[in-house]
Amino acid sequence: MKxxxxxxxxxxxxxxxxxxxxxxxxxTSGQGTAFTYQGRLNVSGQPANGLYDLRFRLATDAVxxxxxxxxxxxxxxxxxxxxxxxxxxxxxxxxxxxNLWLQVDVRTNGGGGYTALNPLxxxxxxxxxxxxxxxxxAISALTAGTASSIFAxxxxxxxxxxxxxxxxxxNNESNPVSLNSSLVLPAxxxxxxxxxxxxxxxxxxxxxxxxxxxxxxxxxxxxxADGYSSMKNMTxxxxxxxxxxxxxxxxxxxxxxxxxxxxxxxxxxxxxxQHSQRLLCDGL
Numbered sequence: 001m002k003x004x005x006x007x008x009x010x011x012x013x014x015x016x017x018x019x020x021x022x023x024x025x026x027x028t029s030g031q032g033t034a035f036t037y038q039g040r041l042n043v044s045g046q047p048a049n050g051l052y053d054l055r056f057r058l059a060t061d062a063v064x065x066x067x068x069x070x071x072x073x074x075x076x077x078x079x080x081x082x083x084x085x086x087x088x089x090x091x092x093x094x095x096x097x098x099n100l101w102l103q104v105d106v107r108t109n110g111g112g113g114y115t116a117l118n119p120l121x122x123x124x125x126x127x128x129x130x131x132x133x134x135x136x137x138a139i140s141a142l143t144a145g146t147a148s149s150i151f152a153x154x155x156x157x158x159x160x161x162x163x164x165x166x167x168x169x170x171n172n173e174s175n176p177v178s179l180n181s182s183l184v185l186p187a188x189x190x191x192x193x194x195x196x197x198x199x200x201x202x203x204x205x206x207x208x209x210x211x212x213x214x215x216x217x218x219x220x221x222x223x224x225a226d227g228y229s230s231m232k233n234m235t236x237x238x239x240x241x242x243x244x245x246x247x248x249x250x251x252x253x254x255x256x257x258x259x260x261x262x263x264x265x266x267x268x269x270x271x272x273x274q275h276s277q278r279l280l281c282d283g284l
Contacts, residue, residue, distance in 0.1 A: 047082025
């Protein structure tokens with residue numbers, strides 16, 4: 001065991017290495033920022049007894065060229081048979097994952113200057129566990145239920161339906177869905193029933209299709225249709241209105257047409273563009 005020759009009134013003073021302990025909270029209200037330091041102090045080769053003043057500082061390197069956080073002073077620290085325990089609290093935001101060393105200085109109770117004890121003690125990972133209390137992003141969680149919140153991008157694998165709140169709407173719904181307010185969709189919006197096109201709304205071009213009408217490649221404007229395959233092949237036509245299955249089915253570029261009833265104006269083509277007409281029939 002190597003003794004340190006000191007010049008500040010405590011000859012041959014030696015502090016043994018930090019005995020790593022887990023950081024326990026000092027209150028039951030939640031995780032604190034304090035951790036436990038256990039040390040052993042020898043004077044002239046013998047275990048120290050009595051009262052001593054201890055000073056603790058945190059350095060960013062092993063030689064103490066730069067100190068961070070607050071300086072802790074523990075006066076009248078009782079030491080028995082060379083052993084002592086101290087609760088150190090450098091405050092929140094100190095342990096952020098960087099390497100830190102603990103500098104310990106000592107003097108007799110109420111004595112003169114402090115004597116620095118070397119070497120500085122590298123902090124073990126135990127105090128760094130306190131960083132979790134301030135972490136903004138959980139690295140991992142055993143289950144989604146153990147985390148108060150987690151970003152969707154950090155979820156790997158499957159989340160069971162039982163882990164989702166009841167207000168979440170999924171594609172596994174077996175009962176009708178009731179809405180108590182407005183349903184806001186992006187624009188343009190497309191709603192499917194299975195593989196079938198149910199609704200298509202394109203506010204920018206003033207096109208609206210329902211019941212399987214229209215298509216997703218239409219570039220015309222001011223078109224409205226409802227009924228299965230109504231305006232199915234429309235491309236550049238504009239200002240058309242169709243109601244009923246297969247109405248204006250073959251119309252690709254015609255405009256200003258109005259048709260009602262199944263198969264109405266089924267073969268309407270571009271040559272009839274500019275002719276506004278309405279035809280009601282049950283089918284051809």
